[in-house]
Amino acid sequence: MTLLNLVLGLPALGFFALLFVPRDKPQFVRGLAIAMALVTFIASIGLATGLRGDVAGMQFSTDVIWIPTPEIHFHVGIDGLSLWLVILSTLLTPICILISWRSIDKRVKEFYAFLLLLEFGLIGVFISLDLFLFYVFWEVSLVPMYFLIGIWGHERRIYAAVKFFLFTMAGSVLMLAAIIYLYNRAGTFDYAAILNLMAGGKLSFSPGQEMLLFLAFFVAFAIKVPLFPLHTWLPDAHVEAPTAGSVMLASVMLKMGTYGLLRYCVPLFSEAARRCAPWIIVLAIIGIIYGALVAMVQPNMKKLVAYSSVSHLGFVVLGIFSFTQLGFDGAVYQMLNHGISTGALFVLVGYLYERRHSLAIADFGGVATPAPWLSTIFLITTLASIGLPTLNNFVGEYLVLQGAAQANFRWAVFAAIGVILSACYMLWLYQRVFYGDTPEPVTDHVYDLNHREWAAILPLVAMMVWMGVYTPSFLPPITRANTAILDQSRMNVRFRVALPPAPYLSAREVPHAR
Amino acid sequence: MRADFFPQTVELLRFLPEMVLTVVGTLLMVLEPLGGQRWSKLYGHISLVGLAGALAAAVSAYSTPGPAFSGMLIADGFAAFFRVLVISVGILTVLASYRYLGREGVDTGEYHALILFSIVGQCIMVTANELIMIFIGLEISSIASYVLAGYLRDDKRANEAALKYFLLGSFATAFLLYGIAWIYGLTGSTNLTAIRTALLSHDSTASPILVAVSAALMLVGLGFKVSGAPFQIWAPDVYQGAPAPVSAFMSAGPKAAAFAVFLRIFMTAFAPIGSGWEPLVWLSALLSMTIGNFAALTQSNIKRLLAYSSIAHAGYVLVAVAARSETGTAAAMFYLAAYALMNIGAFAVIAHLSGKGERFVGVDDFAGLAVRQPFTAALLTVFLLSLIGVPLTGGFFGKFYIFKAALESHLVWLTVLGLLNSAVAAYYYLRILVVMYMHEPSEAASDAEPLGVGMKAALVLPALGTFILGIFPSALLAFASKSAVLVR
DSSP: OOHHHHHHHHHHHHHHHHHTSOTTOHHHHHHHHHHHHHHHHHHHHHHHHHOOSSOOSOEEEEEEEEETTTTEEEEEEEOHHHHHHHHHHHHHHHHHHHHTTTTOOSSHHHHHHHHHHHHHHHHHHHHBOBHHHHHHHHHHTHHHHHHHHHHHSOTTHHHHHHHHHHHHHHHHHHHHHHHHHHHHHHSOOBHHHHHHHHHTTSSOOOHHHHHHHHHHHHHHHHHHTTOTTSOTHHHHHHHHSOHHHHHHIIIIIHHHHHHHIIIIIHHHTHHHHHHHHHHHHHHHHHHHHHHHHHHHTOSBHHHHHHHHHHHHHHHHHHHHHTTSHHHHHHHHHHHHHHHHHHHHHHHHHHHHHHHHSOOBGGGOOOTTTTOHHHHHHHHHHHHHHTTOTTSHHHHHHHHHHHHHHHHOHHHHHHHHHHHHHHHHHHHHHHHHHHSSOOOHHHHHHOOOOOHHHHHHHHHHHHHHHHHHHOGGGTHHHHHHHHHHHHHHHHHHHHHHHHSOOOOOOOTTTSOOOO | OOGGGSOOHHHHHHTHHHHHHHHHHHHHHHHHHHHGGGGHHHHHHHHHHHHHHHHHHHHHHHHSOEEETTTTEEEOHHHHHHHHHHHHHHHHHHHHHHHHHHHHTOOOHHHHHHHHHHHHHHHHHHHBOBHHHHHHHHHHHHHHHHHHHTOSTTOHHHHHHHHHHHHHHHHHHHHHHHHHHHHHHHHSOOBHHHHHHHHHSTTOOOOHHHHHHHHHHHHHHHHHHTTOTTSOTHHHHHHHHSOHHHHHHHHHHHHHHHHHHHHIIIIIITGGGHHHHHHHHHHHHHHHHHHHHHHHTTOOBHHHHHHHHHHHHHHHHHHHHHTOSHHHHHHHHHHHHHHHHHHHHHHHHHHHHSTGGGOOOBGGGGTTHHHHOHHHHHHHHHHHHHHHTOTTSHHHHHHHHHHHHHHHTTOHHHHHHHHHHHHHHHHHHHHHHHHHHHSOOOHHHHHOOOOOHHHHHHHHHHHHHHHHHHHOOHHHHHHHHHHHTTOO
16 A cells, blocks of 8 residues: 555545435535645655655556456556646645635535546546556546536536536547557556557557547647647636536546657657647747636636636647647646646635636626735736746746747747736736725625635645746656656657657457566 | 267366256246235346356366367357356346336346347357357247346337337348248258368369358348347447346347357358458448448437447447458457446446436436446446546557457558547547536436445446456456357
């Protein structure tokens, strides 16, 4: 039982425990849920301190056979790429429980049970090292989010929930086909074993096959990211979800897509990825600018933040497909930044909604007068989101732009427009909501942060500053993991060029690469 | 008279499940006029005991695998797998029927006797190694099912269902019989292995065209029985009209038995002309999946919706058949088991909620079930997620295994189209989840009585099975793979 298994198992344990709690004890349910989430978080901190810098490859790994034939392993482990995403999930879950404390008052038990199940699925996605296991967690995380949106969401929640489910499902079935195809060729689902087979030249694909496999994976991930033009589910899902759902969706679930791109698409199908990179980057840049422009004209705060996610995630994709070390590092850093700052934005918008019961920007104004602390925190988050130096987003955006500029200077120029636009829409939002005259409903209903709300938002603000000021706490493991991925992607290309095309090997002929 | 005319004890042992079921079924028919409705609960208990005995007999028959009655039957692993499956389906059906029959005022012994006889037929079908026995088994099973479909004899829809099922079913069986006659004429045998040998031998005088016609005729007959497109037209009307527990039964047991026969005939006897029938099965699989899923999208009656879904699921199993490999056969077997569990569970929930005269069978009648009966709703959620194919359920693993077999046999397009189909299917299953969890409670959900003991068992057992098949599929999969070798 490694620490990692504990981090994965605790939310599942919490889920089952909650199922057996009587439904007329909501306070006990909340207490149990937050206790489990906090214990999980504390355990996950142990992962960060325990991750060694001098060891290559995956750590805290467990590899046991789950199903003997077809050979499926329960193989989990983390490196610098997954580490912070796991911690992001474990950090945000207790925060989500805190912010739902009062706002979720119907079917409390199910809500927290689904939230913990979601955490279980998300952690699983980030630590799976077996393609089948990865797919299992990928789909499992879908179900609780579907219910979170569908049961506790706003008016158009059902439409949003079904759309969310179907979009993801449509993408992921193709990925399943590709995973099965890979298995039939390689004889294993193991990520490392497949990489080894490819590096050793024992497993190779014709350019056409590789392209199809790449696309099958890519579309599944691109829907999740979401990359323009596959983003249309996102504004609906974000706006209709309850605050906790929006936070988990934006902060962690979208990262499943970018994580998948970096972990699977780039090293496994590097040649196809490089061939497609210019096109994907064009889509990413369109996403950056389009997302920002659409965000600017939104009358609804949540929708504005949702479209800003499309824009921010465009940076991540740009970084990944620049195929530079800086671009990769920036992309991963930006994933975390977006998780923290957009998560915080959704939390704060949720606070405003709880007070005023409206998300329309027009219903607010002059909030700074009745709620000065809320305004201060919102301002810090806004500044973080637009990339002010000393706050977290600046680091990520800078690295991505630097990496993109190394690859192609024009990409960086266009992407930088997005940074400017983000300042426009965020500051304008801030101005309209917090300054100006204070209408009567705002004076009557808006009050400042209470202790519980402070407890939920303060860790996020602290992270914004920490990640913006002292990157050495976070960046070294990320860089190491990215170097490995970059090497892998280069190696596969070189082998592909050096070797003549291998004859077709059926699953039986390839010995198991364990 | 030959010395081996009379069957030996070991042969009788291999035939024990059928004998137990026949005896208990006959006993029920005798008890019925004596006890009438006073003993209505007793009939159910007796048939449960009979089924449990048959289950034990089926397992013990596997301890001495081998042929029986001059090779007409063969009690091998494949037969044991399907026998256990159809008998389990019977047990779940009986468990789900207690309250339902009482509510409709038709809790007679005949109902249970018919279920038992139908299972006898199915057991013979899956054990038969010879076309005539297959035909006899099919007829026993079908005739009992025809009656069961129209069991609510005052109900217009049930009558329609029974008549339709009977007429179209007889028509299809005639095709099968005609095909049997042709192949007998061509090869001089009705034994599956003998037919295969005859088709493989070089000095065979059988014209390839005539063999193809015979195979095509049987394909039509069996295609009807498994409700594969384009022979699926009957299924929605019959499943909608038949009493809910009977729909549960028909969509799981007879279908599984028909697929067992399908696999036996086409993987054993017609394996030599496999490249000929593969495109037909390919097409039928694609049509079944597409027609089933797209037609289900617009259904508002939940029984009809599940009927179309069962057509689609027949399509998935046909994909495994089209793979023409041992993996494919094993995948089909595994999927049929997983499908039986989740579909019976889903139909059992309908039987539980439908109310007297099956008033509440609209999708909207499930509204708010999660508020009124969270446990029932949670179980139905498990079944629906399994039907969608979400991981950790048997439905997902079965689907995964089917498409793995298909890709191994290079059926890339069929795999891609099939998987896209399963994404389409998610929509209509989600609709049920949506009304159950996200709408205000309806009259049906509010009126529903609490789960009875039988119904609880009929829901919890398949749900547990669904999870076991999804999380620990190895045992069943290993058995299926081992048995799949026998069919070739």
